[in-house]
Amino acid sequence: MIQEYAATLGVKVEVIRFALCLFAAFPISALYNFIPSNQIQIKHLYSIITSGIITCVVFSTSSFLQLAVQVLLIYYTNVFFAKYKFGPLLGFGIALAHMSWIHAEAQIWRENDPTFVDYSAMMMVLLIKMSSFSYCVHDGTRKESELDSYQKEYRIINMPSLIEFMGYSFFFNGYWVGPAIEFRHYQRFINQEGEYKNIPSTVGPMLKALVLGLVMIVLETVVGKHYHFALTTSEFFFEKTLFQKLLYINIAGLFVRAKFHSVWKISEASALVSGVGYAVTNGKERFDAAENVDVYAVEFAENPKMAMDGWNKYTANWLRRYVYVRVRQSWLKLPLTFFISAFWHGFYPGYYLSFLWSVPLMQAGRAVRKHLRPVFIQGTLAPYKKVYDAIGFFATLFSLNFLYMPFILRTMSSSFEIWKSMYFIGILLPIVVQVSLTTFGLGKFIRRAFIPLDKKTQ
Structure with missing residues (x-):
């Protein structure tokens, strides 16, 4: 169905898939706010279930199962090997190998296969989470004097439960395109620690991020088709003078980046709906805790x-x-x-x-x-x-x-x-x-x- 719809609109199927995921995050984030604050396990399950269902429907059941298997493997790798120096490298290596396999499928073996479902973007986000988690767990076994201020803040001293780790891995905000927040950030948010005890209204910052994201979509869609790096391979580009070429690539660069700006800004907006995009630093309120660009x-x-x-x-x-x-x-x-x-x-x-x-x-x-x-x-x-x-x-x-x-x-x-x-x-x-x-x-x-x-x- 998604492939047919994409063909009708004349856009790549990946664009439709990620558009569905990005905008689905808004109602998911809004509904999350109705979960009672003391139902921590329900919150973890909510992330796992919602992200799992959308991945299975929009991408494939196989892709979600593969991601779930990796999450389990990384979790138990850290349970048994976190205290060793090679522990975080092992966790990093497992995630990197899995991601490389997916990239190889998408970019080499099955690049032109219309039946192939590319879920590499989710794997890229998951790699960041898995590798950073592995290092933070290892940092939790080290002496405090050996750590810098960032490592002290985000180290994980007590190994979380499997359900908590899976809730973090499949947390609906940032799951598809990022940002990949640290585990301690997720833990403080879910447990409503510190500034997350009383999150103020985030409607203003959310609308600002959303509108900017939508504007970037319009720019990339309407103007980007006339200014794009892909057009530099044509005679249209080679016939230009050096100055015209330099001017063209600088204009094209703006609209090429607009696509990435739009995706990250929309993701940021949905994170502000749930409240995870809110933070307090040195007593000052911030609404950019989920800002990726x-x-x-x-x-x-x-x-x-x-x-x-x-x-x-x-x-x-x-x-x-x-x-x-x-x-x-x-x-x-x-x-x-x-x-x-x-x-x-x-x-x-x-x-x-x-x-x-x-x-x-x-x-x-x-x-x-x-x-x-x-x-x-x-x-x-x-x-x-x-x-x-x-x-x-x-x-x-x-x-x-x-x-x-x-x-x-x-x-x-x-x-x-x-x-x-x-x-x-x-x-x-x-x-x-x-x-x-x-x-x-x-x-x-x-x-x-x-x-x-x-x-x-x-």
């Missing part, structure tokens, strides 16, 4: 770090807390983190091209912040700080659109062909900036020249 931060970033910090925030936090921080070799931290990020998405060569080339982009961004930014803050060029910010905005926008174009195109050949038509400018510029400021010492020279001696900070 900060649209303003991404689209108006002044450097690559700001853009990446605002994009897919919960996944970025997972990569930082459970990959980057856990890698002991400093030289391996950044490359391995980007590699795992690409691997998390799947096996298309374009993913790896985008994420691995993010390494020199981030390094160039760090070099600029270290050597040039101080000149415009405490140096003699401070009056031109707005000019620096404007250049940073355009440079960041162009760099990200250039480097992440292969992520959408997916193939190595088409990506290189388009990059070549633009003289690899988006790759060469970050490398030139990095080498000039650090290797050749231009950064130190600029700081000496433009920062007064009494204001210098090394």
Whole structure:
């Protein structure tokens, strides 16, 4: 039925499936609020049953059963091996292997099979939950002096019951497209601990997120068909001048991202209906506890770090807390983190091209912040700080659109062909900036020249 409906509308069947799941989360979240606060077990069961039914109806019974088997396997892996150093790696590895199998089916073996039901997005969210849970349980067995502040806050000292763990795994808010919240976040919410004892009205923030999500759908649907990275493989693109090509990919990038913005904002809105999107930090109320994307931060970033910090925030936090921080070799931290990020998405060569080339982009961004930014803050060029910010905005926008174009195109050949038509400018510029400021010492020279001696900070 879903396939027939998708064919009638002329859209991909995956779009219909996830639209049904995303909007079903609103009544599910609303009904959850009627469960008595002391019926904790009922709350867990409610998540398991509602997510299970929708997965079976919209996707397939097989997909839900496979996810359930993995959840059981991860749970008992932590029961028996959490205290060992290899325990969290074992849990991480099991989830990663399962997800890789699903990606291989969706992207290689059965990519063109119309009967195949792709549920990899749910598995990607579940991987984050399973791996972070495994590390948090292991952190609960370690000495407090060995943990940082984040690990202390989210460590799990007492192993939860199986029903509680399954309730977390299949929690309806974020189950399909994220965000993948930490287990302790879920536990505080379900048990109504701390700020969750009295959740204020979330109608305003919910409507704001929902409207923004719907606006993004309209933009992507109406305008996105005219500006899309997929069109860069046609003669229409190659006939353009270099300036026109650069302008086109920057416009297209906005509407390509609009699709992701819309999905995450709608998911965020449903999380505000249940209240899990509410939080209090340092006595200040927040309604962004389930925010997976900060649209303003991404689209108006002044450097690559700001853009990446605002994009897919919960996944970025997972990569930082459970990959980057856990890698002991400093030289391996950044490359391995980007590699795992690409691997998390799947096996298309374009993913790896985008994420691995993010390494020199981030390094160039760090070099600029270290050597040039101080000149415009405490140096003699401070009056031109707005000019620096404007250049940073355009440079960041162009760099990200250039480097992440292969992520959408997916193939190595088409990506290189388009990059070549633009003289690899988006790759060469970050490398030139990095080498000039650090290797050749231009950064130190600029700081000496433009920062007064009494204001210098090394």
